[in-house]
Amino acid sequence: MVVPVRHYGRMIFAVIVVLAVIGTVYSIATNPNFEWSVVAEFLFSPSILRGLGSTLVITIVSMAIAVVLAVVIAVMRISPSRIISSVAAFYVFVFRGIPLIVLLILLGNLGLFLKSITIGIPGTQVVLIDVPISEVITPFVASVAGLSLAGAAYMAEIVRSGLLAIGRGQREAAKALGLTSSRTLRFIVLPQALRVILPPMGNEFIGMLKASAIVSVIAGGDLLTVAQGIAGTNYRTIELLIVATIWYLLVIIVFSIGQYLLERRTAEK
Amino acid sequence: MSDRIPNPANDEAPDAARPMVHIQHVDKWYGNNQVLHDIDLAVEEGETVCLVGPSGSGKSTLLRCVNHLEEIGAGSVWVDGELVGYRLRNGRLHELREAEACRKRVEVGMVFQHFNLFPHMTVLENVSFAPITVKNENKAEARAYATSLLGRVGLAGREGSYPSQLSGGQQQRVAIARALAMRPKVMLFDEPTSALDPELVGEVLAVMKDLALTGGVTMLVVTHEMGFAREVGDRVVFMDAGRIVEQGPPAQVLGDPQHERTKAFLSAVLR
Numbered sequence: 058m059v060v061p062v063r064h065y066g067r068m069i070f071a072v073i074v075v076l077a078v079i080g081t082v083y084s085i086a087t088n089p090n091f092e093w094s095v096v097a098e099f100l101f102s103p104s105i106l107r108g109l110g111s112t113l114v115i116t117i118v119s120m121a122i123a124v125v126l127a128v129v130i131a132v133m134r135i136s137p138s139r140i141i142s143s144v145a146a147f148y149v150f151v152f153r154g155i156p157l158i159v160l161l162i163l164l165g166n167l168g169l170f171l172k173s174i175t176i177g178i179p180g181t182q183v184v185l186i187d188v189p190i191s192e193v194i195t196p197f198v199a200s201v202a203g204l205s206l207a208g209a210a211y212m213a214e215i216v217r218s219g220l221l222a223i224g225r226g227q228r229e230a231a232k233a234l235g236l237t238s239s240r241t242l243r244f245i246v247l248p249q250a251l252r253v254i255l256p257p258m259g260n261e262f263i264g265m266l267k268a269s270a271i272v273s274v275i276a277g278g279d280l281l282t283v284a285q286g287i288a289g290t291n292y293r294t295i296e297l298l299i300v301a302t303i304w305y306l307l308v309i310i311v312f313s314i315g316q317y318l319l320e321r322r323t324a325e326k
Numbered sequence: 327m328s329d330r331i332p333n334p335a336n337d338e339a340p341d342a343a344r345p346m347v348h349i350q351h352v353d354k355w356y357g358n359n360q361v362l363h364d365i366d367l368a369v370e371e372g373e374t375v376c377l378v379g380p381s382g383s384g385k386s387t388l389l390r391c392v393n394h395l396e397e398i399g400a401g402s403v404w405v406d407g408e409l410v411g412y413r414l415r416n417g418r419l420h421e422l423r424e425a426e427a428c429r430k431r432v433e434v435g436m437v438f439q440h441f442n443l444f445p446h447m448t449v450l451e452n453v454s455f456a457p458i459t460v461k462n463e464n465k466a467e468a469r470a471y472a473t474s475l476l477g478r479v480g481l482a483g484r485e486g487s488y489p490s491q492l493s494g495g496q497q498q499r500v501a502i503a504r505a506l507a508m509r510p511k512v513m514l515f516d517e518p519t520s521a522l523d524p525e526l527v528g529e530v531l532a533v534m535k536d537l538a539l540t541g542g543v544t545m546l547v548v549t550h551e552m553g554f555a556r557e558v559g560d561r562v563v564f565m566d567a568g569r570i571v572e573q574g575p576p577a578q579v580l581g582d583p584q585h586e587r588t589k590a591f592l593s594a595v596l597r
């Protein structure tokens with residue numbers, strides 16, 4: 058029989074951690090100022106579920122737009138044309154630099170300095186489109202625009218590093234077989250880059266879900282907006298934040314399982 | 327691009343005697359560094375030409391000019407009587423648009439030192455992908471042809487494997503089948519066995535020998551395998567410092583080299 062080394066320090070630390078967790082949970086659970094019944098009451102209330110629905114829609118739509126935009130910007134970044142790659146670099150610089158909350162407030166208040174969107178034929182009086190800003194940029198549109206513009210700036214860097222991870226030999230082999238550069242990108246480079254891109258993209262999705270809470274500053278109608286609205290009438294701020302937290306965590310758990318399964322599938326080859 | 331354009335009459339003029347590959351007065355620069363100096367080389371249909379020479383002598387660069395992976399600085403390259411990568415108009419060379427250049431590239435197959443198989447595709451997909459995508463071949467026919475080519479390179483039954491599940495020698499044979507699947511007029515090999523373990527070199531050379539001797543494939547081969555050059559090559563071309571120093575039948579160039587640089591290279595290689 059082999060007697061393994063005993064890690065006393067590790068054991069003592071584990072005991073301390075477990076005690077701390079138990080103590081925290083106990084103090085929250087038994088705090089007389091905190092009503093679990095309120096949490097239970099609102100967890101499945103129609104307005105909270107509607108807020109959850111908008112959060113999911115905002116996140117998924119923003120994510121989809123951001124991914125497409127990110128691929129476009131990443132491809133522009135590695136373009137041989139200096140002008141195109143500079144434009145892409147500038148985009149990343151700007152939208153990674155602006156704090157998301159500033160961007161959202163800007164977009165949400167676009168109507169303050171742009172009254173309407175007008176598209177006409179220059180030099181003539183012909184007006185093709187003329188719509189007031191307030192009709193186009195609803196809080197939903199502003200939320201999705203802000204999240205996807207900012208998200209794309211981060212994701213473009215992820216996509217770019219994924220594209221660069223695919224060696225020159227792959228592009229050359231494709232080229233030698235007569236593939237155009239766009240086909241090479243679509244059939245050879247992107248499918249392989251996906252394996253590099255997917256794990257950090259999963260994290261971006263979770264980041265996007267959490268960032269979607271920020272749209273509450275322009276009353277985006279998301280989960281947090283709704284939870285704060287309810288708290289504004291019944292003063293159960295903490296309970297409603299717990300309700301929102303529970304939903305955010307649940308969505309992340311479900312998503313993480315999907316992410317795990319997807320990564321396992323793409324890693325197989 | 328060029329001010330030295332030889333024999334414009336050659337442009338697409340059918341001529342039974344013309345070589346399959348005709349490299350004429352090709353110069354190539356990387357910045358200020360000239361890596362090819364006035365290269366002239368003709369490869370006849372069905373001929374196997376082996377390019378040998380020290381590292382950095384421009385062998386790969388020359389090969390890559392034949393399928394326009396590299397642009398040339400001056401001169402012209404012709405495959406089966408057609409200009410590669412350029413169009414002749416009013417005595418000047420105009421670079422082809424990408425789609426056109428790609429269509430022409432199909433006529434030249436290339437095998438790389440590091441195989442460059444597509445790791446996310448099965449062996450069968452690697453071989454049938456380009457015929458289906460680029461040449462719009464019928465899927466079933468392309469797969470059937472791919473399967474027969476895989477049989478020819480000794481890989482029958484491995485259609486469903488992924489490249490990572492194959493040895494280097496097997497991967498290189500898949501790469502040869504992949505190039506052949508496009509039914510090219512010329513096959514280029516850039517040191518196809520240099521990345522292989524010694525015991526796997528033979529199986530790849532055997533496939534190439536079969537293509538050259540029984541398949542009648544026109545081949546331009548960069549190699550350090552002097553045994554292969556001697557046995558399979560119709561001609562050996564020795565390059566040094568971006569120039570063709572001497573060429574001729576393998577027995578002559580390898581057995582009785584005339585130039586000092588060839589002698590020095592061969593004695594270093596053969597030890």
Ligand SMILES: Nc1ncnc2c1ncn2[C@@H]1O[C@H](COP(=O)(O)OP(=O)(O)OP(=O)(O)O)[C@@H](O)[C@H]1O
Nearest residue numbers: 356359361379380381382383384385386387388517
């Ligand atoms: N992309 C490039 N940019 C700049 N110089 C290059 C490039 N590719 C090759 N060269 C230079 O061109 C010359 C010829 O290179 P090439 O690869 O054709 O030689 P090679 O004969 O194939 O050598 P090796 O046996 O090492 O493969 C070398 O001096 C090399 O440094």
Ligand SMILES: [Mg+2]
Nearest residue numbers: 385386387516
């Ligand atoms: Mg080389």
